[in-house]
Amino acid sequence: MHIVIDMQRVFAEETVWHTPSIRDILPNVLDLCEAFKGRTLFAKFMLPETSAHAPGRWQTYYERWSMLTTSQLDPAYQDLVAPLAALSQPETEVEKFTYSIFKAPGFNERLKADGIDQLIFSGVETDVCVLASVFGAVDAGFHVVVASDAVGSSEPVAHQAVLDHVLPRMPDQIDLATTAQIIARQV
Template sequence: MSLPQLSPHTLHVVIDMQRLFAEDTAWHTPLIKTILPNVIKLCEVSRHRSLFAKFIVPPRAEDAGGRWRNYYNRWSTMTGDVLEPGMLDLMEPLGDLAGKNDVVEKETYSVFGSSGFLERLAVDKIDTVVFSGVETDVCVYASVLDAIDAGLRVILATDAIGSADEAAHQAVMMHLAPRLSEQLEVATTQTIVDAWMRGD
């Protein structure tokens, strides 16, 4: 199935492709290494139109606000005072692909929680967002919903997203995404690449 060509104002947003999720931690997401080649492929076709979102944890659970404190009390091994240095870094080779202005940090599930993110989209006249990364049912889906609310064209790269919970991943792909068919497009990496190249 083909995809209508992409606008020149398309942005590829890579969600949480970090060592934090790739390595042996409580948040390990095994599929992250499987989807990495497709994420790289999207980065290569989008050249300087990829943005990398990094999930940032607080130094200690007590430093988190509101109910996030409960969350980090549960995930007590995932705060900055416990994690090994560098665990918040992007996986390689994504770190090499990202320029210093191509990385945003977020303390929320959605990339739209990153300071100035929505304003950045407006300045760059972004009208289409392609999402890749982890996890399908958490940070990726939260970002998708905010992008839809912002009125953007939203495309989910089906083979460039993944979750530690396969049932939750399938629930998004089989049940939740189809409910938003007027506002959310799903396509394989190659289909997106083809549409992007037609747009250029």
């Protein structure tokens, strides 16, 4: 299963969370979606209406990022970027309110019920939501493949550190491969 993390307008467009690398990785994400047609899910980072609608320390987080609550930002910014929105269906979208897709209710159970044992990750941000989701997948026992040229971040140094230093520490659980390598071996 291919998991696309947070390829949404809120990160692609001119917001305080703008992640310029989206435009660079989008062709590779699209190639993976094509290669794994019918086996791709799209994670969406959902925003609360106000900081008061968020639980625990997420309230403090959204007090700082109040301009990104849906009371101040058009909720359409939560939509997938146009090329991916055209590929998605409601049943292929997984809404999450935290960094990891594995915190979305029923997500792990859905994968297990479908007999999935390997996950391929693409999307943003390498050092936040992708990393949290990768760790969630490892913790749940999945074999993980990170498409190194289909992940990106607004912090290039942190992105590279994750690819060069963090993920290689777990070679028994996580593989790094380029989009072309993944497609060639149809992992």
